[in-house]
Amino acid sequence: MPERLGPPRATPLFGRVALIGLGLIGSSIARAARHLQLAGTIVAVDRSEETLARVRELGIADEVTADAAAGVKDADLVILCVPVGACGSVAEAMRPGLKPGSIVSDVGSVKKSVLAQVEPHLPEGVHFVPAHPVAGTEHSGPDAGFSTLFHNRWCILTPPDGADEAAVERVREFWASMGSNVEIMSAQHHDLVLAITSHVPHLIAYNIVGTAADLETVTQSEVIKFSAGGFRDFTRIAASDPTMWRDIFLHNREAVLEMLGRLNEDIAYLARAIRWGEGDKLFELFTRTRAIRRGIISEGQDAPDPDFGRRRGDQ
Ligand SMILES: NC(=O)c1ccc[n+]([C@@H]2O[C@H](COP(=O)([O-])OP(=O)(O)OC[C@H]3O[C@@H](n4cnc5c(N)ncnc54)[C@H](O)[C@@H]3O)[C@@H](O)[C@H]2O)c1
Numbered sequence: 001m002p003e004r005l006g007p008p009r010a011t012p013l014f015g016r017v018a019l020i021g022l023g024l025i026g027s028s029i030a031r032a033a034r035h036l037q038l039a040g041t042i043v044a045v046d047r048s049e050e051t052l053a054r055v056r057e058l059g060i061a062d063e064v065t066a067d068a069a070a071g072v073k074d075a076d077l078v079i080l081c082v083p084v085g086a087c088g089s090v091a092e093a094m095r096p097g098l099k100p101g102s103i104v105s106d107v108g109s110v111k112k113s114v115l116a117q118v119e120p121h122l123p124e125g126v127h128f129v130p131a132h133p134v135a136g137t138e139h140s141g142p143d144a145g146f147s148t149l150f151h152n153r154w155c156i157l158t159p160p161d162g163a164d165e166a167a168v169e170r171v172r173e174f175w176a177s178m179g180s181n182v183e184i185m186s187a188q189h190h191d192l193v194l195a196i197t198s199h200v201p202h203l204i205a206y207n208i209v210g211t212a213a214d215l216e217t218v219t220q221s222e223v224i225k226f227s228a229g230g231f232r233d234f235t236r237i238a239a240s241d242p243t244m245w246r247d248i249f250l251h252n253r254e255a256v257l258e259m260l261g262r263l264n265e266d267i268a269y270l271a272r273a274i275r276w277g278e279g280d281k282l283f284e285l286f287t288r289t290r291a292i293r294r295g296i297i298s299e300g301q302d303a304p305d306p307d308f309g310r311r312r313g314d315q
């Protein structure tokens with residue numbers, strides 16, 4: 001299906017953009033930035049030679065390198081698109097190449113830990129504006145990316161106290177140009193909210209698929225056979241990248257454990273209602289949750305806007 005994107009900008013937002021990690025998110029940014037001409041030059045940095053070779057074949061970047069310091073040289077914007085557990089070592093490796101006055105950002109699903117890992121490695125005069133596009137799929141790697149991934153999705157910025165306002169504004173504009181609705185909040189608040197809306201749901205999916213597969217009476221083939229129902233949605237989520245999700249849970253430990261505690265209490269409440277035949281309690285909850293789902297759909301939060309770009313005034 002052709003990607004519907006708006007006409008390119010007359011002048012790019014950034015002269016040189018270095019993307020570190022060209023998987024689902026990095027390659028989607030590369031594609032979108034290229035289509036919309038948000039960057040004069042796109043540099044792809046990845047430690048995997050296989051990924052770099054694929055980026056060359058796909059033609060989604062202007063330059064490729066495995067050397068982080070060389071890749072960020074002269075870049076105006078650097079975006080870390082690696083698993084959250086790798087952000088500290090990548091920041092350390094790229095440090096010698098960073099240009100004074102440049103902006104460093106990231107796309108990590110956890111914000112407090114990324115801030116703590118990256119900030120100590122940034123030289124004076126380099127601005128850090130962390131970001132999290134709340135958009136993704138269960139797929140990974142450079143072939144999984146697509147330029148419309150961020151349309152009509154939230155992108156949360158978590159600038160640290162005292163962050164350079166002009167740098168925050170430029171990162172906001174970058175994401176807005178890719179179709180995202182940008183919101184700003186603290187890293188602490190982000191991690192708490194995302195723990196319940198994204199991280200715990202993934203843990204539940206990993207758990208339920210694992211449990212079903214382990215059950216003696218439910219063989220692997222039956223899991224597949226009956227997966228056309230609600231279980232199938234869980235299997236999609238449970239197919240998400242193991243490295244990425246291991247890192248998310250290890251780096252958002254406190255918030256996830258807090259939300260899991262609450263979840264355990266609520267599950268105990270439901271178990272009790274089932275045991276004692278308290279149908280009104282079940283009915284009340286299921287009615288409330290149905291309204292929430294319908295509200296999300298009516299606000300159009302569950303699908304990208306297919307007309308994105310046509311109505312934008314940035315031609
Ligand atoms: N997948 C999603 O749905 C999603 C959504 C929003 C944000 N995120 C965040 O985006 C980041 C990337 O996720 P993704 O789905 O694009 O992952 P991915 O597995 O598709 O890609 C990650 C890339 O990073 C590279 N990489 C790993 N360690 C590296 C290192 N030390 N130096 C250089 N390159 C390295 C890998 O080779 C790979 O190409 C993660 O922090 C994740 O939390 C993911």
Ligand SMILES: O=C(O)C(=O)C[C@]1(C(=O)O)C=C[C@@H](O)C=C1
Nearest residue numbers: 109133134135136137138197198
């Ligand atoms: O739709 C999916 O596959 C996702 O899991 C995307 C999702 C999410 O939980 O919403 C996953 C992690 C990211 O940090 C952001 C988006």
